[in-house]
Amino acid sequence: MKKPRRGKGQAIQSTRGGVAHRLVERVKELSALHRAVRVMQDNVKPVSKVLREIVSLIPPAWQYPEVTEACLTVDGMRFPTAGFRKTPWAQRAEFTTSDGRQGKLEVVYREKRPPESEGPFLAEERHLINSLADSCASYLTRRRAEEELVVAHGRLQALSKQSMRLQEQERRQLARDLHDEIGQAFTTLKVNLQTIQRTTDPKRKTASLNDSFMIIDQTVARVRDMALDLRPSMLDDFGLASAVRWYVGKQGERAGIRTKVDSVAIPHGLSPDALVACFRIVQEGVTNILRHAKASRMAVTLRPLKKGVKLVIEDDGIGFSPNEALRASGERSHLGLIGMQERIRTFNGQLQISSEKRKGTKLSAMIPFDEAV
Ligand SMILES: Nc1ncnc2c1ncn2[C@@H]1O[C@H](COP(=O)(O)OP(=O)(O)OP(=O)(O)O)[C@@H](O)[C@H]1O
Ligand SMILES: [Mg+2]
Known part of the structure; x- marks a missing residue:
């Protein structure tokens, strides 16, 4: 039997249908990207939760959501959608974060679909999976940097506390040294000088003088130690x-x-x-x-x-x-x-x-x- 010929009106209608279909696809892709960007802006949510949300955005954005599954693998962690499994209809995008972590994003169809630019996938879907993979890399890099910043901040705080504690300790030590050692030395020197002033015994005079010289030497050395300990001026x-x-x-x-x-x-x-x-x-x-x-x-x-x-x-x-x-x-x-x-x-x-x-x-x-x- 002869096939009925399609009329001009029917052809226009089907072209319009095609344009509308393509438009719907672009809108789906764009809104997936838009949502992904928003999800990744969250700096509070745990990274694993954000990555799971990114994966969940994928099936509705592809041409055949009813058979689409996705999986994100990074840092030894896997985030698959519920029905994800290996199939012959797959595309993947690999990424590396700035700090060297490797990851990959995979999208599969559970069932065969008509051929498009890359297997059953549209050229735009290739762009989308690449963009999502790049976004994941930037997101993971940023979160790691933020985590490191928090750790570094904590360390600096601990250092600053420690330095205040040390300063206090040093002051207390200085006060004790000044009182016990330098004060004692001067007291002994004064006693020696009094002895020298009063005594007429040359032997006692010499002994007091020698003792005073020794005390002065010790005190000079001690002051030098203290100065260096305190601040190596x-x-x-x-x-x-x-x-x-x-x-x-x-x-x-x-x-x-x-x-x-x-x-x-x-x-x-x-x-x-x-x-x-x-x-x-x-x-x-x-x-x-x-x-x-x-x-x-x-x-x-x-x-x-x-x-x-x-x-x-x-x-x-x-x-x-x-x-x-x-x-x-x-x-x-x-x-x-x-x-x-x-x-x-x-x-x-x-x-x-x-x-x-x-x-x-x-x-x-x-x-x-x-x-x-
Ligand atoms: N030369 C060394 N030989 C063996 N172990 C060392 C040596 N230097 C550091 N360590 C080890 O590294 C640890 C950390 O040293 P660190 O100087 O950061 O801290 P600490 O000396 O314990 O305390 P503080 O904050 O007073 O310096 C030490 O507790 C010690 O176990
Ligand atoms: Mg130490």
Whole structure:
């Protein structure tokens, strides 16, 4: 039988139907994108919930929602729609976040559908899946950065509290030292001077004089210690290299461990703040060795490089896991290493900690010269 010929009116109608259908498809795609953008703007909702919502936006946006399923995989997590399974009618878009996490977005039809630009999928659906994958990558990158910011903020707060606590402690210590040691020294000196003034016995005079000289020497040394402990303003007078040599030598002697200091004078290039930072890094590194390392040897090296200063603090002690220590430090209020890291970051420097259990520890810091100095 002969097929009835389609009239002109019917053809126009079917063209109009096609245009309307395509328009509906574009509207569906656009509104999916629009909703995805809105969902991803939420900074409070858990990431997994947002990703699940993104996946749920996919089936209604594709040409055949009744057979469309989708799945988002990232970071070892999977977010499939309820009926998702592998089928021959699939398209996928892979993505990588700025911090290197890999992910993929898959869309499948559960049943065969007529061929289009990419299997049964429209060219616009390819654009849409790519756009959604890119949006997921940006979203995940942003959320990770925000999380890191919160952690960093917490650490800075802990550091600032710790620094206030330390300041208080230092003041209390200073008050005690001034009262007990310096005050005592002056009292004894006064007694000695009175003895010298009153006595006619030359032997007693000499003994009091010698005792006074000794007290003065001790007091000068103590004041120097206190000044350096409190704020290493002596760095300006003696220079970083001498201050480091003096400090490390003294600590090593006190703790009775073999100490090697190779501290070379630094030419211009470090601001007063950077000098203090270097000294504080040495203080923290050495204090950690004495407190934690159970070392029999420590070595501190301070050397100028072409573009900065290199500081190395080593021991042959029990070692530790730097990553674990840094990760746990915020929670356990062990803030020395984090403080060191922050200080170095302030001066655009670098810190490397290599340590292994029972193989000792090596801290290497590089602080660049300040061009303005
Ligand atoms: N040289 C070292 N040898 C062995 N373990 C170390 C060494 N330096 C640091 N550690 C380990 O790393 C941890 C973190 O050190 P960190 O300096 O951050 O904190 P802390 O010394 O415990 O406390 P503080 O806030 O007073 O410095 C220490 O508790 C210790 O277990
Ligand atoms: Mg410490």
